[in-house]
Amino acid sequence: MTIPGDEMFNYSANRELESSAKVKALEALLIEKGVISSSSVDKILDYFETKMGPFNGAKLVAKAWKDAEFKSLLLKDCNAACEKLDMPTGMSGAEGEIMRVAENTSSVHNLIICTLCSCYPWPTLGLPPYWFKDPTFRARSAREPRVVLSEFGLDLNPEVEIRVWDSSGQIRWWVLPEQPSGTEHMTEEELASLITPESMMGVSKVVL
């Protein structure tokens, strides 16, 4: 059967190998023709490994847990809060131009989704993991968030309200998770090491 549009993605059975060769061929041609530089792709990948990743979000969360004034600024204006801390240049850069943070409490749990694609706050969380882009997650999280969270291993009390945020516009949303009890004595660095990307999108809690 021929499917309209299918010809764009005409893969053989050996699809990973063919994709590897095709993307390398494409990159090589773009370098030869002066579209990109030979180190462009490496520079971009390095940027997300060393400068922009979930370690930035974790640092902001840990600071918010320790400093109530900072927390209220983070919830009011995430981009302004980023400027208050010693963060890398570019926290309001690509895919972080306008960020907002939703706060988890003992009675409200926030879940960030993007049913149309994969909108994700790059400066604070880096690049989206596969589960976030999974069509099944995008489909089910809009309608049955409690069941989906339970499958992720997060069983919420029935009294807890779940707020699902579909990132369909200009805002890149992420979550301020609850601080786990028993961590009050910890330093910001110690706290940051507990905070996962999943907890900052609302599919898990931060645990000790």
Place this chain on the structure above:
Amino acid sequence: MKLQHTLGGLQGLGPVDFQKKVFVEKWETRIFGIHTAMMALSTHLENSIPDYSMDEVPTTFKDIWTWADLRRGAESISPFAYFQFRYYEKWLGGITGFFLEKGYITQEELDLFITKYLKEGNMEELALPSKQEDAIDQQIIKYLEEGDSGRRETSSEPLFSEGQSVVVKDPDCSDHTRLPGYLRNKVGTIELVYPDSYAYFPGPSDHLQTPQVSYSVKFLPENIWGKEYSETGSVVYADLFECYLSNL
């Protein structure tokens, strides 16, 4: 409207694949990098708010490439193709198609290079061509650091106010939309009127060509799915451009 425009709420799909990796195959990192470089070298950045001087960047790339172009490629294909391919496979197909269609590369060149890198069923350990151009990389990093904000000064008064009930329009769907299909014709409440207005990327995206006010709209699940088909104790918020909303 196609299935990929109205994914929210599909039932009976089975468990989510809880894969925490960002890339599952090494080649995916390269197409991500190529796409991001294209966004950073897009000619439309000349008119963006950060001070980009695109004429001075020594790249041969002379087109507009934004998320809208990438999404348009993925959303315009048949859903029966869309769901056959993994996330970055769609990127690879769409981006390669763009460079072929615009004449930056030819199919013959591409096939020749693919043959060069594939030997007897394995990838050849050949290095990429070396053609360093620092000014291109500097523009890429500048784009990553300064972005391309759509926020503009308000040009019009918001049509809706906080607390007001609105109904989501059901406009004709072009190849790329920012209106999740499951919210069409549904009633919600304006939770927040975002300050200023927001421009979307250039190009034919449905009804988003002019900067406009944007809203956070709150939806009760019973108003989306019907009372007996809803999970209790949850609400859905979506960020919606003004052109998608009307008075109840």
